[in-house]
Amino acid sequence: MTSLLSRSTTGLRPIIAGLLSLIVLSLPTFAAERVIIASTGGAYDKALRAAWFDPFTKATGIEVVTVAATNAEMRAKAAAMVKTGTVSWDLYLDGEIQAASKAHLEVTEDLTEFCRQFADREDLSANACSAGGALLQSTATLLAYRTGKPGEPVPETWADMWDTEKFPGERAFPNFDDPWRVMAAALLADGVKRDELFPLDIDRALAKLEQIRPSVSLWWKTGDQSVQGFRNGEYSLGQIWLTRAKAMHNEGLPVAWSYKASFLVGDRIALLKGALHRENALKLMAFWLNSPAAQAKACEVLSCTPPSSEAIAMMSDEARKTMPQGDDVRDYVIIPDAEWINANAAMMLQRWNEWIR
Amino acid sequence: MTRSLTPLSSSPSFRRSSSARFYSPTASLALVTPLIAALLAGFLYPVARLIALSFSGGTLSHYRRVFTEPLHLDVLFGTIEVAFVVTVASLLLGFPVAYLMARLSKGLAMAVAACVFIPLWTSVLVRSYAWVVLLQRNGIINGLLIDTGVTEGPLKLIYTEGAVILAMTHVLMPFMILPIYSALRALPPDYVRAARNLGAGPIRAFVAVTLPLSLPGVFAGSVMCFVLALGFYITPALVGGPGSMLMATLIGQQTTVLLDWPFAAALSTVLLAVTLLFVLLFRRMLSLSKGLNSVY
Structure with a gap:
């Protein structure tokens, strides 16, 4: 037994030494200034780090620590942290609609005061800073389709998505617990005018969806499924994220999209109530809104629309060309009624669940 | 309990574990205390909190919603x-594998x-x-079916309830x-x-001896599969379609999308109660079947 023990400790020695050195190495970072932000990780995180976090650390000496989680996890975890009084994050990212909800405002600090400093900035869009958080970027959910021979008619509107005679082939719609987009698309296809869309007529939307249901081959839950389905030829017309459509376009897949059938939704940076590094977190948010260069760099990679028009001007022509902006936004793009969606989220999900099963 | 098959329960491989000879009851208790403490702190306390949360507001309104909608x-x-389907499929596919493993030579097993x-x-x-x-x-199975001429075009295999059952059975078989x-x-x-000596054929010997005596294992495996299957989340989300919605998906929606935790807690409590009910039912069924009391 003793020989076994000593043998095992000899084996452990390098590991212990390694662990000790790790502790020593990590000591200075405990002493230094830092800020902790939760984001969805992966490519998103990498782009934000290169464009935003690293330049910020260089300018201020404040280290940015990221924690990866899905949007839904972040929302639930942030609420749990604030409720139990053990707040270990400072900032987290959430969808623009959720960021306007009552539940969100219970968990995050009201930023109205912080936003005042940006009130006179002409380059920033009107919604760039609000009580629920600073705008990180916006992106569209829209009608994307498989391109055919040149000269063939292409689908442009949601009504075309429903027109299976003119545009045969299977359809894809999202099914990720946030059904307003699909219902809104159905209503637009049914002839509802853009400015009369909200409040959504759920009965009418579901009746319209019933018409297209036999042609739907994919109800995607993750962005990855929408990409994989298109690659596999599982559908030829789909309501998907612009970021994913663009990624497929860059891959060389025969995909195109229509801004005449699109919804614009942003991501916000929210500050948790009782955040440990509150001051640093505010600095990090201000740094984003104040640096068009950082916004341009990140959105160039992520195919998003930055909050500052100066940032848009800095991006490459190629990136700008495939971005919903100017006339498109003015004439076609739907900006959702966040207040109504939040007030009716539970009802919509309930009706959706009952219908989709 | 042990009247009918006394030699069986005295056989060393059943029941009496050799460690009982080394440790006094006090020592056993001391050894098991950390586990019980961990269970209390890490399982019973959170579950109690969850159940309390489902009654928040002092009403049964959340339960009323569960049972009226x-x-x-x-x-x-x-x-x-x-x-249930997954458990039966795992049993039908798993029993022969277990039987084979028990009969094979050591290396093959x-x-x-x-x-x-x-x-x-x-x-x-x-x-x-x-x-x-x-x-x-255009996956491997559809490719094979088309190449061999079994089907003309690709079949819809993924995002169906069949796919959920197949994948869950695979995950739960062990x-x-x-x-x-x-x-x-x-x-x-x-x-x-x-049994063979007394004139039973191989099938009779299996049905009269091997099968009843393996029932405690069948019971344990079935309960484990069934209980785990009731709470499955990831697999149905990945291979299932909109029609294959399970309880865990609903609870997840309430927890992370709507942040309605009292209602999520009520749904979880109902699922927990159903699970416990089935475990008790399984036990009752097993103890009712005659002759098994001696082994279990």
Whole structure:
């Protein structure tokens, strides 16, 4: 037994030494200034780090620590942290609609005061800073389709998505617990005018969806499924994220999209109530809104629309060309009624669940 | 309890573990205390909090919602149905594997055991994605079916309830095989030999001796599969379609999308109650079947 023990400790020695050195190495970072932000990780995180976090650390000496989680996890975890009084994050990212909800405002600090400093900035869009958080970027959910021979008619509107005679082939719609987009698309296809869309007529939307249901081959839950389905030829017309459509376009897949059938939704940076590094977190948010260069760099990679028009001007022509902006936004793009969606989220999900099963 | 088959319970492989001879009751209690403390702090306390949360506001309104809105009961019954089908499929597929493992020579049994264990040690996520690769429209299975002329075009295999049952059965099979295997291993080969000696054919010997004596393992495996299947989340999300909605999906929606935790707690409590009910039912069924009291 003793020989076994000593043998095992000899084996452990390098590991212990390694662990000790790790502790020593990590000591200075405990002493230094830092800020902790939760984001969805992966490519998103990498782009934000290169464009935003690293330049910020260089300018201020404040280290940015990221924690990866899905949007839904972040929302639930942030609420749990604030409720139990053990707040270990400072900032987290959430969808623009959720960021306007009552539940969100219970968990995050009201930023109205912080936003005042940006009130006179002409380059920033009107919604760039609000009580629920600073705008990180916006992106569209829209009608994307498989391109055919040149000269063939292409689908442009949601009504075309429903027109299976003119545009045969299977359809894809999202099914990720946030059904307003699909219902809104159905209503637009049914002839509802853009400015009369909200409040959504759920009965009418579901009746319209019933018409297209036999042609739907994919109800995607993750962005990855929408990409994989298109690659596999599982559908030829789909309501998907612009970021994913663009990624497929860059891959060389025969995909195109229509801004005449699109919804614009942003991501916000929210500050948790009782955040440990509150001051640093505010600095990090201000740094984003104040640096068009950082916004341009990140959105160039992520195919998003930055909050500052100066940032848009800095991006490459190629990136700008495939971005919903100017006339498109003015004439076609739907900006959702966040207040109504939040007030009716539970009802919509309930009706959706009952219908989709 | 032990009147009918006394030699069986006195056989060292059943019941009496050798460690009882080394440790006094006090020492045993001391050894088990950390586990009990961990269970209290890490399981019972959170569950108690969850149940308390489901009654928040001092009303039964959350439960009323669970039982009056048809969707929730539909999903609950659907979940029980899927769990039941998965358990039966695991049993039918797993029993022969366990039987084989118990009968093979040591080296071969190890090889079969490796085939059971390696999937068990692989992440559920990886195994579920593997099914996506196999079942997708131009996946391996559809390719094979088309190449061999069985079907004209690709079949819809992925995002169906069948895919959910298939993938869940695959993920849960080891939990069925291992308890059955250990029950069969503990069964002395003499019993089967004695039955054969007394004139029973191989089928009769299996039905009269091997099968009843393996039932504790079947019971343990079935309960484990069924209970785990009731709470499955990742696999149905990856390979299932909109029609295959399970309880865990509903609870997840309430927790992370709507942040309605009291209602999520009520749904969880109902699922927990149903689970416990089924465990008790299984036990009752087993203790009712005659002659088994002696082994269990």
